[in-house]
Amino acid sequence: MTIDLPTLTIEKAHSSLMNKEFTVRELVDAYRAVISEKNGTINAYLEIFTDLDEQIAHSEEMFTNGTATAMTGIPMAIKDNILINGHIASASSKILANHVAVYDATVIKILREQGAIFLGRTNMDEFAMGSSTQTSAFGVTRNPRDESRVPGGSSGGSAAAVAADMALVALGTETCGSVRQPASFCGLVGLKPTYGALSRSGLIAMGNSLDQPAPFTKTVAESEIIFNLLSKYDSLDAMSVPDENRSPNSELRTPKKIGVPRNFLNQGGIDPRVLENFEMRLEQLKKAGYEIVDLDMPELEYSLAVYYIIMPAEVSTNLSRFDGIRYGFSAQGKDLLDVYMKSRGEGFGKEARRRILLGTYVLSHGYYDAYYNKAVILRDKITRAVAKAFETVDLIATPTTPTPAFKLGEKMNDPVAMYLCDIFSAPANLAGVPSIAIPSGKTEDGLPLSFQFMAPHFREDLLFAVGKEFEHGV
Amino acid sequence: MQLADIKKLALLARIQVPDEELEAVANDMDSILGYIDQIQKVSADTERTIPTLINRVREDEVTTETGEYTEALLSQAPGRDGNFVKVKKIL
Numbered sequence: 001m002t003i004d005l006p007t008l009t010i011e012k013a014h015s016s017l018m019n020k021e022f023t024v025r026e027l028v029d030a031y032r033a034v035i036s037e038k039n040g041t042i043n044a045y046l047e048i049f050t051d052l053d054e055q056i057a058h059s060e061e062m063f064t065n066g067t068a069t070a071m072t073g074i075p076m077a078i079k080d081n082i083l084i085n086g087h088i089a090s091a092s093s094k095i096l097a098n099h100v101a102v103y104d105a106t107v108i109k110i111l112r113e114q115g116a117i118f119l120g121r122t123n124m125d126e127f128a129m130g131s132s133t134q135t136s137a138f139g140v141t142r143n144p145r146d147e148s149r150v151p152g153g154s155s156g157g158s159a160a161a162v163a164a165d166m167a168l169v170a171l172g173t174e175t176c177g178s179v180r181q182p183a184s185f186c187g188l189v190g191l192k193p194t195y196g197a198l199s200r201s202g203l204i205a206m207g208n209s210l211d212q213p214a215p216f217t218k219t220v221a222e223s224e225i226i227f228n229l230l231s232k233y234d235s236l237d238a239m240s241v242p243d244e245n246r247s248p249n250s251e252l253r254t255p256k257k258i259g260v261p262r263n264f265l266n267q268g269g270i271d272p273r274v275l276e277n278f279e280m281r282l283e284q285l286k287k288a289g290y291e292i293v294d295l296d297m298p299e300l301e302y303s304l305a306v307y308y309i310i311m312p313a314e315v316s317t318n319l320s321r322f323d324g325i326r327y328g329f330s331a332q333g334k335d336l337l338d339v340y341m342k343s344r345g346e347g348f349g350k351e352a353r354r355r356i357l358l359g360t361y362v363l364s365h366g367y368y369d370a371y372y373n374k375a376v377i378l379r380d381k382i383t384r385a386v387a388k389a390f391e392t393v394d395l396i397a398t399p400t401t402p403t404p405a406f407k408l409g410e411k412m413n414d415p416v417a418m419y420l421c422d423i424f425s426a427p428a429n430l431a432g433v434p435s436i437a438i439p440s441g442k443t444e445d446g447l448p449l450s451f452q453f454m455a456p457h458f459r460e461d462l463l464f465a466v467g468k469e470f471e472h473g474v
Numbered sequence: 475m476q477l478a479d480i481k482k483l484a485l486l487a488r489i490q491v492p493d494e495e496l497e498a499v500a501n502d503m504d505s506i507l508g509y510i511d512q513i514q515k516v517s518a519d520t521e522r523t524i525p526t527l528i529n530r531v532r533e534d535e536v537t538t539e540t541g542e543y544t545e546a547l548l549s550q551a552p553g554r555d556g557n558f559v560k561v562k563k564i565l
Contacts, residue, residue: 098550099550100546100550102543102546102547235532238530238531302512302513302516305509305510305511305512305513306513308506308509308510309510309513316487320488323488324552325551325552325553325559325561326547326550326551326559327547327550327551327552328550328552329552330552330553333562335562335563336561336562336563336564337488338562339561339562340488341484341485341488341489341490342490344487344488344489344490345489345490345491345492346490348489353489353491353499354499354502354503354506356487356489357480357483357484357487357489357491357499357503358503358506360483360486360487361483361503364483364486370514371510371513374513374514374518375513376522377518377520377521377522378513378516378518380520380522380523381518381520384523414505415502415505415506416505416506416508416509419506419509
């Protein structure tokens with residue numbers, strides 16, 4: 001039979017697999033056929049794994065012996081910074097080009113137990129640093145909705161894989177919008193879970209106080225399935241929240257009141273098509289019975305600046321482990337210092353080098369108080385402002401990104417213009433609250449637009465409740 | 475930022491920046507610092523909230539067999555001599 005991939009969801013695939021309408025092998029082959037046809041142009045995958053036969057056999061066995069679950073046999077694309085035992089995990093960097101993972105990330109371990117299929121690893125901005133997947137050492141990824149445009153980033157390969165039907169769902173990672181922003185550009189649902197909900201064990205770290213694994217799906221219900229499976233305490237992640245501390249902040253089951261931080265939206269630089277679509281969707285939510293109120297949150301306006309101090313500080317510390325000695329790319333040098341300098345100078349791309357230098361600067365004696373220390377205090381202010389807003393509203397809404405997908409090559413010579421892509425992403429990552437990006441329509445020339453909700457810590461359920469209504473036109 | 479500042483940062487960060495790239499890096503840094511400097515206008519009059527700290531260190535238990543990962547890890551070292559990672563002479 002022909003499988004209709006564009007309309008396929010986890011639930012539909014599961015029911016078809018259970019009813020033997022198609023087998024896991026037929027499903028995987030359907031995706032492989034699209035990959036052969038499209039990946040040469042899109043460059044979503046850096047590698048298709050060669051152990052698919054074994055993975056398929058394992059999944060089919062689960063269907064035979066009655067242990068199959070919702071994720072069994074579901075073909076997934078995995079971002080190149082998530083470790084899969086025995087496979088290369090390069091973070092799309094020359095410095096880790098041949099680095100082979102020796103263990104599974106916790107999220108991979110859980111999915112493997114469920115019999116999910118890992119089709120391959122996907123392209124990304126080097127070390128997840130970027131908003132367009134153009135800083136990868138292995139070429140750009142194209143947006144399947146318009147191949148002259150970027151898919152967003154940093155998880156652009158995972159987004160493009162799902163958008164082009166080269167995978168049913170995918171995993172990316174978020175540090176500041178790296179799943180919601182590409183979901184927006186590619187017309188997908190992207191969920192940034194509560195910090196501490198999903199284990200970071202086995203993720204190649206970028207900003208430890210911000211990183212979370214995060215799923216790409218076509219629908220909100222699928223996002224919920226993946227979140228519910230992966231959200232659990234893990235002793236291998238020191239910031240993983242114990243299960244007993246995850247209870248909801250209130251009895252509320254259905255969100256009713258949505259806050260809009262008006263000053264944040266009126267700061268300028270936002271595409272009028274984005275604003276128009278946002279207002280239209282707000283109006284629909286109002287008609288559907290939601291109460292919409294304006295919020296005064298001046299703290300949000302400096303959240304991206306705060307992020308661009310905290311993240312580089314963490315980056316400069318994290319990436320010091322790549323030294324050309326124990327693993328990864330190593331250059332010849334006249335002495336040990338020379339080996340370090342050359343290995344790192346040649347192994348890291350331009351953006352990674354830039355952020356390491358910036359982090360070194362904001363942490364250096366003399367600038368530490370003016371930058372890093374102040375940013376930590378302001379992050380605290382932002383977190384408290386978000387918590388205070390949630391005393392009066394159930395959700396906060398903004399557009400996901402200030403513009404639709406831009407052209408390949410754009411913004412590459414202007415780092416600040418690139419950073420501004422994540423202006424609406426930063427508050428959720430800094431405050432650690434969950435946030436979901438949901439397709440909200442298209443521009444006249446067919447570019448996807450996206451609407452974003454934020455909820456209090458561990459209230460992903462509220463995001464799913466409103467999201468399911470929202471995606472059906474409210 | 476002066477070119478000398480970039481050179482100093484590069485040495486601190488152990489990253490070689492070719493001379494011909496120094497100026498471009500300095501320009502990028504100026505533009506990024508120009509953006510993040512907006513925080514200097516914001517008052518940080520509040521004290522940082524100190525969270526309740528909980529000891530989350532795991533018990534130091536051996537969970538693997540001796541040598542289980544030795545080959546997998548050492549085979550990835552750029553320089554190797556038996557079961558040692560080879561580095562340039564330090565002293």
